Amino acid sequence: MSAARPDVTGIEAPVYLHYHFTAGTAPARFLARLREGLLSGQRCPRCGNVYIPARGSCPACGVPTTEEVLLPDRGTVQSFTIVHIPIPGNPIEPPYVVANIVLDGANISFIHLLSDCVNEAVRIGQRVQAVWRPPEEWDYAMDNIRHFRPLDEPDVPVERIGTLPVSGPGVPR
Amino acid sequence: MAITEKLSQEFELGFTYTRSTGPVVGRFLTGLRDSRVLGIRGSDGRVLVPPPEYDPATAAALSDWVEVGQEGTVVSWCWVSEPRASHPLQQPFAWVMVRLDGADVPMIHCLQASSAEAVSTGGRVRVAWVAEPRGHITDIRCFVPVPGGAS
Numbered sequence: 307m308s309a310a311r312p313d314v315t316g317i318e319a320p321v322y323l324h325y326h327f328t329a330g331t332a333p334a335r336f337l338a339r340l341r342e343g344l345l346s347g348q349r350c351p352r353c354g355n356v357y358i359p360a361r362g363s364c365p366a367c368g369v370p371t372t373e374e375v376l377l378p379d380r381g382t383v384q385s386f387t388i389v390h391i392p393i394p395g396n397p398i399e400p401p402y403v404v405a406n407i408v409l410d411g412a413n414i415s416f417i418h419l420l421s422d423c424v425n426e427a428v429r430i431g432q433r434v435q436a437v438w439r440p441p442e443e444w445d446y447a448m449d450n451i452r453h454f455r456p457l458d459e460p461d462v463p464v465e466r467i468g469t470l471p472v473s474g475p476g477v478p479r
Numbered sequence: 480m481a482i483t484e485k486l487s488q489e490f491e492l493g494f495t496y497t498r499s500t501g502p503v504v505g506r507f508l509t510g511l512r513d514s515r516v517l518g519i520r521g522s523d524g525r526v527l528v529p530p531p532e533y534d535p536a537t538a539a540a541l542s543d544w545v546e547v548g549q550e551g552t553v554v555s556w557c558w559v560s561e562p563r564a565s566h567p568l569q570q571p572f573a574w575v576m577v578r579l580d581g582a583d584v585p586m587i588h589c590l591q592a593s594s595a596e597a598v599s600t601g602g603r604v605r606v607a608w609v610a611e612p613r614g615h616i617t618d619i620r621c622f623v624p625v626p627g628g629a630s
Contacts, residue, residue, distance in 0.1 A: 314508040
């Protein structure tokens, strides 16, 4: 017996899942547009909702979506979280902000990093814009956008988030 | 816009869990780290390996520890002809249910054997330890047949 060593009180039990992802038609178009620095969504022919990234069908209506809609790189914070706990393998130094962002003209949010901001001042309805990497670094990847940063614009009222036209919120009354 | 390229990529999703073992499993794993196999006696007198925290029949907490042998008998087995990357052995091997000497129930582990013909129910096997046990079930690298063991 090796009495010198302390008793075992814990074990590491990692689970690793290995995926081979192949993009379908709609995600492939989204990624190809992204490599050109464009944000491409799709509009549902029935309910008119615009999805980005599009999956090729409307989850609400269950019908195929084919119409492409190019969206601006400006949007609104729909929700967010301030991450304080380091995640193994993630190089980003906490605390940082992860936000659900709805682009102008879109009806659904995606997750991205919100930076160049005061974390404690981030809020729902805040206006943001993409900060892109230099074009020579663009690939088929969402991190062509380094992060989003706040815009000096009035907040969007909660009930209007996700309903703005492609032109944005416009001049507030 | 025509997409001529097929966009395809490998990626890994990792869940880097750590688990606290509790007093019973922790002591079992501490035993393995010290190259000993520990069981626990249940209310019906049977020695259970690996040890459960609570009695299977009465649900009472168990604490009557018993060290069992490092040789045992194959109760049942299944040959793996094509091991996968996550398997404990990378050459063909057998999953075996082994009832260690002094235990009353079998435990599952892997058996290194030259071929399926070398494995049999009733065969005698023994623990092969890793070089540096650390307190994990894989401290038992595998079981190996006992030379001349009855089968």
